[in-house]
Amino acid sequence: xxxxxxxxxxxxxxxxxxxxxxxxxxxxxxxxxxxxxxxxxxxxxxxxxxxxxxxxxxxxxxxxxxxxxxxxxxxxxxxxxxxxxxxxxxxxxxxxxxxxxxxxxxxxxxxxxxxxxxxxxxxxxxxxxxxxxxxxxxxxxxxxxxxxxxxxxxxxxxxxxxxxxxxxxxxxxxxxxxxxxxxxxxxxxxxxxxxxxxxxxxxxxxxxxxxxxxxxxxxxxxxxxxxxxxx
Numbered sequence: 001x002x003x004x005x006x007x008x009x010x011x012x013x014x015x016x017x018x019x020x021x022x023x024x025x026x027x028x029x030x031x032x033x034x035x036x037x038x039x040x041x042x043x044x045x046x047x048x049x050x051x052x053x054x055x056x057x058x059x060x061x062x063x064x065x066x067x068x069x070x071x072x073x074x075x076x077x078x079x080x081x082x083x084x085x086x087x088x089x090x091x092x093x094x095x096x097x098x099x100x101x102x103x104x105x106x107x108x109x110x111x112x113x114x115x116x117x118x119x120x121x122x123x124x125x126x127x128x129x130x131x132x133x134x135x136x137x138x139x140x141x142x143x144x145x146x147x148x149x150x151x152x153x154x155x156x157x158x159x160x161x162x163x164x165x166x167x168x169x170x171x172x173x174x175x176x177x178x179x180x181x182x183x184x185x186x187x188x189x190x191x192x193x194x195x196x197x198x199x200x201x202x203x204x205x206x207x208x209x210x211x212x213x214x215x216x217x218x219x220x221x222x223x224x225x226x227x228x229x230x231x
Contacts, residue, residue, distance in 0.1 A: 002100035002119060005226050006031055006074040009097060010051075012220050013090045014082065017057065024056040024067075024082055031071045040065035075203075075229040081222045083210075091220040095126035096206045103204060103228065110190040114230065116183040116204045126219070129208050134170040134185040135227075136202040145200065150183050167192050168202070187231075202231035 007030040017023050021041075028034075029050050036045055040058035047053075058065045069078040078096075099121040106113045118132050133150035140146070146161055150170045170185035183204070192199065206226045210219040 002102040002117065004100055005078070005097060006076055007034060007069050007071060007078050007226075009078065009080075009094045011090060011092045012080075012082065014220055015089060021057055021059055024054075024058065026054040026056070026067060028052050028054075028069060028078075030069060031074055033073050034069055034071045037068045037070075038065070077227045077229070078225070079227070080224040082220055083222050093124055093126070094224070095122055095124055095130055096208060096224060096226045098122035098124075099206060101204065101206075101228065103230065108186070110188070112187045112189065114185045114187075114204075116185075118181045118183070118206075119179055121179070126208050129210060131207045131209070132181060132183060133172070133205060133207070134183055134202070135205050136168050136170070136185075136231075137200040138164060138167060139198040139200055140164075141196040150185070167195070167197050168199070199231050201229065203227050203229045 008028060010027045010029060011025075013025040015023050030052055032050070034052065036043070036052065036054050038054070038056045040056055040062055042057045044055045045052060054067070056067070065082060067080045067082065070076070100119045102117045104115045104117070106115070114134070116132075116134065121127065121130065135150075136148045138146055138148065146164050148161060148164060148168050148170060150172050153171050153173055167188050168185060169188070170183070172181070172183050185202075187199070187202070191197070204227070208221075208224045210222055
């Protein structure tokens with residue numbers, strides 16, 4: 001059954017504290033085991049039932065300020081990289097909250113096929129910046145790690161990773177309708193075992209990128225993502 005994210009961002013606010021520091025306030029709903037990490041300067045979290053409030057302070061010249069929300073019980077992770085946009089002090093609309101995602105699993109002999117169906121994403125300002133894909137990190141015998149993402153069947157192959165698609169073939173054949181999309185991934189376990197390949201992680205991601213952030217666009221984030229862990 002299609003479901004929305006268990007972690008729902010309700011609002012993000014930013015304000016200048018002085019000439020050196022800014023303050024972020026992030027309010028979100030989440031399962032009781034939701035953890036929050038902030039790579040900036042300070043973090044303080046309060047909780048009221050399933051509603052969390054995170055107060056973060058960061059120095060302007062500290063570019064390492066990623067926020068991460070994770071629920072291990074739900075296998076979900078939300079990550080966002082905020083931007084101090086003082087033309088927009090509060091953001092309450094997050095397109096990743098609105099999408100319904102269904103992941104189906106089918107055994108195919110020694111292979112396993114996963115189908116991700118994404119539907120009902122709201123047509124709001126973030127829609128044109130929303131990407132969806134399976135994503136995996138696999139390691140070969142030599143220890144090198146390769147990232148694989150869903151590809152379009154008619155796109156030019158990346159010569160550096162094309163040989164790895166025999167272990168995890170993931171593709172998008174096109175939108176079924178304007179509001180309904182299907183993505184596919186096939187894990188080839190016999191080939192993985194035969195060649196000593198390790199699947200370090202595998203999941204499905206909704207990713208929002210704000211390309212206009214340097215010109216004070218309509219967002220408080222440079223990028224945001226929702227990730228569902230499968231392996």
